[in-house]
Amino acid sequence: MTPYTIPAQTRIGHVHLKVADLNRALSFYRDLLGFSVTTLYGDQAAFISAGGYHHHIGLNTWYSKDGPPAPVRSAGLFHTAILYPTRRDLAVAVKRLLDANYPLTGASDHGVSEAIYLNDPDQNGVELYWDRPQAQWPQKPDGSLDMYTRPLDVPGLLQELV
Missing domain, CATH: 3.10.180.10 (2,3-Dihydroxybiphenyl 1,2-Dioxygenase, domain 1)
Structure with a gap:
């Protein structure tokens, strides 16, 4: 088959x-x-x-x-990922969160994308990200993706707004 x-x-x-x-x-x-x-x-x-x-x-x-959040250590949704069209659009969203003192749980550069992580008020995970152009995605010698998790340069991201 x-x-x-x-x-x-x-x-x-x-x-x-x-x-x-x-x-x-x-x-x-x-x-x-x-x-x-x-x-x-x-x-x-x-x-x-x-x-x-x-x-x-x-x-x-x-x-x-009026229910409690779902337990962290259980099966279920890890996060909802919201894809922004440009790096600048992601920077606008991050600035709004920072200006509102909304807590972030992480910020990562994955090679293919840059992402901010947070939880909504019900503790559902949320990823806000933008994808780099596909031609810039890192690749291994065999042609497969070479994604990684490195700290995101948040001040550099916010420079998009200057």
Whole structure:
């Protein structure tokens, strides 16, 4: 049997997160990160997006209203990764977080991308990143990717705003 390969144009369409407090989640995703609300389902759920897509992120309290965060040491979502179109766009987001004194949990250069890590108010992991142009991705001698994790030069990233 020939192995199946998923079509190259396939994308992850959206992520749907359980949250304890919808307004608190919207304060983070809408007010701090800048997503737009495309629709609300009363006080139980919201769909948010960038650029008018029907939704990149769904937020709901259907099974989680006023609940505790999911245990860190359990199976589940590690993080939602939000891809910014340019390095400057990532720098704008990082500056907004720093100006709001929002805690970051990490900042890494992966060779193929630069990323900032944080948790949303429900302790769901969030990665904010931008991809370097594919021609700049580091490669091993055999042509495979040579991704790594090194400290991100955050002051250098913020120089994009000068």
